[in-house]
Amino acid sequence: MAIDVNKRRLFGSNKVNIVNDMLPWVADASQFIEQCTQCGDCLSACPENIIVKGDGGFPCLDFDIGECNFCGKCAEICKEPIFKDTAESPWHKKAVINDTCLAYQKIYCRSCAESCEAQALTFQVGISEIPRIDIDLCTGCGACVAPCPSKSISVKE
Template sequence: MSRPSSVPPGATPVLRPPWALAGGAFANACTGCVACVDACPEQVLVLRKGKAVFDPERGECTFCHACVDACVPGALRDPEHASAPWAHRARVDDACLGAQGVVCASCRDACPESAILIPPAARGAARIDADACSGCGACVSVCPTHAIHLQLPQETAA
């Protein structure tokens, strides 16, 4: 199946911080003030091209809300503490050691949502339960072959 996205297969797209305004509204509202970057205790937010970005290679979002609370321009918003932080989910590609017959469970062990299934005896790649995955990114940097990417639903369905 072809991907309806400009993001190449296996690549991680630009990921906005949690609770970012949708689409172009975030880019319009984010002033690049780095208040969210400074507020994040996990240090998983960075500034790229003048806008805040979530970088899962730096670690895991714990959904602590500190970035939202720090964002004075309102580019990150969750006033009722009730909305979903984002739509992306983890996806595993063929670089997974399990797909090559090598035992590994690093991602499963890191996942706080128990959303990763490792087939027994390395008989296949790790599998993500998209309903359980929160997109936190804890599995991304621990993968020794960089086989896990966070992608939006139309990309993870491919």
Template sequence: MVDLSRRRLFKRKVVNSGQLCLPWVKDPSHFTNDCTRCGKCVENCETNIIVNGDGGFPTIDFSIGECTFCYQCAIACPESLFKQEDTAPWQAVATINNKCLSQQNIECRSCGDMCDSMAIQFKLEVGKVAQPHINLDECNGCGACVAVCPTSSIDVSNFNNNER
């Protein structure tokens, strides 16, 4: 018989704040205290974007694919870490840095083509190719734009870490 109270003795108390927590997590600040790192969320992710991250805790890797918000990670979890499916999955949005090809005046619209919510729009500017703009109110943080970006210039992170 395993004493579950002792299992928590060796857990890290803080996960790297740069890592995006899983969707629907009730309280990311208590995630490392409550997650047992059983791997059920990793096994049940339909797009396989949940991977073992810092300290073996599950995190999202958008370089693999996008989140379809299938809720399978929450269903598979034996702990009570997740909110109900009818709530917002997270406060995560995409940002584009200056490595973007369009910002280098090279035509590229890969991210906009992958954005189902149409949060990434391209606006014409004088003397430049069309420039990407993210409507933060429309962005659901699914990460579909990340893997297709040829310069890895898109990042999805928690909303409270971004300025609006």
């Protein structure tokens, strides 16, 4: 009899997803997992409504809904000591484009670049126009994620 190990996630939290989708200004992933009470205050405080309940009931960001404007309201409302000062940089996450991008298949699409206010996404003109991410300009806000028709963009550490 074969065992589907993916189904085992139903009985516990998937800490990898929790860490990848954590809120801005979370000081330490372990501390977040240990001290977050899953109260939901941050969900209601988010003006963009992109904070959702994720694995194990932990709050996480869903960039398929929209972008983070880094307002800091999630950190301000939290009663637990899991966030660092919002005057600091929110995180070191950046947008990452995978191989399913339509541009790699020579299909014209610039939805990511058109949605990037920081202009971190550009297209190199030439034989094949593929997107380039300027890591210095990318804030990791996730504005490019939802508009991507092939779901080829994620925001990662």
